[in-house]
Amino acid sequence: MSKYEYDSSLQSQNPLSQAQNSVEKAHHAVTQAQSHPSSQLIEQAESAITKAHRALDQVDDDKYKEPLQTARQSLADDEASLHGLKPMKEE
Template sequence: MTKVDSSLQSQNPISSAQNSVDNVHQAVNHALSHPTAQTTEEAQNAISKAKNSVDQAFDQSDSPAVQQAIESLEEDKARLTSLE
């Protein structure tokens, strides 16, 4: 019996970076609406993971999608910094 891939979208470095940045956006929104040490830490962890993912994607391609992910990540980092 073969294993069927249930993912509708293959995970390449660019889509992985975009997903990570989306997670950052959600985490930062949550931290801003519910400012606790835990939500802030979760947002910082999401930023760290997304930075790694974006760096890997940038190593593969300097496409507009990667540039947009970098810009979105920087915006969310700034939003989180305004909370601290």
């Protein structure tokens, strides 16, 4: 199972699963921006990353330490991948 795939049978709509879903959406947005680097997709990826950070901040650090660390690292990796991405010139 990749770091972006979570067991849906274990996921209810608790803050951790919501945060993990948000991180997964951010990853998808970053992947799209990398594949098609337009201003719009880069902005959408940045917005998704911001939302994912907010979602992670809502999770109890003591209760979910390991999954939070994994999600935060995944988000940091995606954020680093997006950093410096420039939109392609549209013709």
